[in-house]
Amino acid sequence: MPYRLAVRDISFFERPVTFARPFRFGAVVINATPQAFVRVEIEVEGKGRATGASAEFLVPKWFDKRPHLSPEETVTELRRSLMIARDIYLARSSFETAFGLHAACIGAQVEACAREDIPPLAAAYGPAEIDKAILDALLRCTGANFFDGMAANVAGIDARLSRDLTDADVSQFLAGRKGLARVAIRHTVGMDDKVEGEGGVADTKENAGARYFKLKLNGDPAHDADRLIRIGKELAALPYDYRVTLDANEQYADLAALSSLVERLDRDAALQPIAANLLYIEQPMPRDITRQSPLGGLARRDFIVDEADDSYDAFPVARALGYRGISSKSCKGIYKSVINATRAAKWSAAGEKCFIAGEDLTCQAGLAVQQDLALGALIGVTHAERNGHHYVDGFGDTPAAEAEAFLSAHPDLYVRDGDKIRLAIHDGDLLTGSLTTPGFATAVHPDWSAMSPLVQPTARISLEKAV
Secondary structure: OOOEEEEEEEEEEEEEEEEEEEEEEOOEEEEEEEEEEEEEEEEEOOOEEEEEEEEEEOOOOOOOOOOOOOHHHHHHHHHHHHHHHHHHHHOOOOOEEHHHHHHHHHHHHHHHHHOOOOOHHHHOHHHHHHHHHHHHHHHHHHOOEHHHHHHOOOOOOOOOOOOOOOHHHHHHHHHOOOOOOEEEEEEEEOOOOOOOOOOOOOOHHHHOOOOEEEEEOOOOHHHHHHHHHHHHHHHOOOOOOOEEEEEOOOOOOOHHHHHHHHHHHHHOHHHHHHHOOEEEEEOOOOHHHHHOOOOHHHHHOOEEEOOOOOOOOHHHHHHHOOOOEEEEOHHHOHHHHHHHHHHHHHHHHOOOOOEEEEOOOOOOOOHHHHHHHHHHHHHOOOEEEOOHHHHOOOOOOOOHHHHHHHHHHOOOOEEEEOOEEEEOOEOOEEEOHHHOOOEOOOOOOOOHHHOEEOOOOOOOOOHHHHO
């Protein structure tokens, strides 16, 4: 049953994270970036107060890739998204369901961010993080774990933001969810990552025994094809079956360039180790061009949208253009993932191939990876991109006592490796058993005293005032 709540306090913190190796996607290379943390206090009607938490990278040049903006400016956008959302959420003092609160705030959030020239995808970041922390607090207050709580729809998720669904569609989908016991990792191969030999894509010390691989593209069909041929030769030598996905991060300029790559995949024998094992191609073109470009014959391959998923209407729009799937990322909103998974299940039951995929961009060991993993396990994501553990050295600069607390509370998810604590990968899978604890997939919270308050961002001049 849904509970009603009111938010009494929202606090933001951050911690620097240094990468163990550079990660290049699209036109950006990341060597370090802050991780944001959210702490909320809520009052649940008839139950009392509880505290909840969430965490996510402040990733540069993904939520907003406009070339005139520096990486630092795009991080500032995300900080502003958090601050704007806090004001909007705290302005509502009456009791309402967790989803009802989200639904009442998301429109005002997008409008307020637009006045500061912050696009919808970045605007959704603030509510996404606050919503996760609210859900954590709600589940703790009611003594429910994430999987049971969501099956009972404690957040009160309904179809008010998705005109193509009914309330019954959503409640029936949630009621049937059990949560997967295992989720396979999908190993990301960044544009600057080594391909051949030791430390290459087929090195088990590097890929942690992954059976799924996510290969980044740079938007040049000839360059990408040549690199995929090299990767395919390495993967073909693996002693087990594998599957791949391709991710262009909006780098293909148009349908003509994309067609060139797909034609090579269809016809070039040297690309067969990739083409024969390809599950889907992710967000090939810029989000604005995507909305104007039906895939047509290219839809013989499966495509999904990611960066173009900036509203509750994005999946139906993409489906009409020939896309079969959409990504789930907790940094884009847990409720939107549930709604999109409901759509995929409904459309598939009617005989159409539709699916939701797990694409991790911002998840680090601790809160972020646990909450995103649980979300995917709930909605049926059987394999998920997990690049966080690969590009950061375990818990990174997290205080040792905090990392030890997560290891103790979630021994199936972490492992001690010398003086580091890392994500534990079991035959290419992550286990979700310890995530069934009261709260949103975590038995412990981070050490709030060991991080700094969120850097206060400066608001941009509004578009109206700039004219």
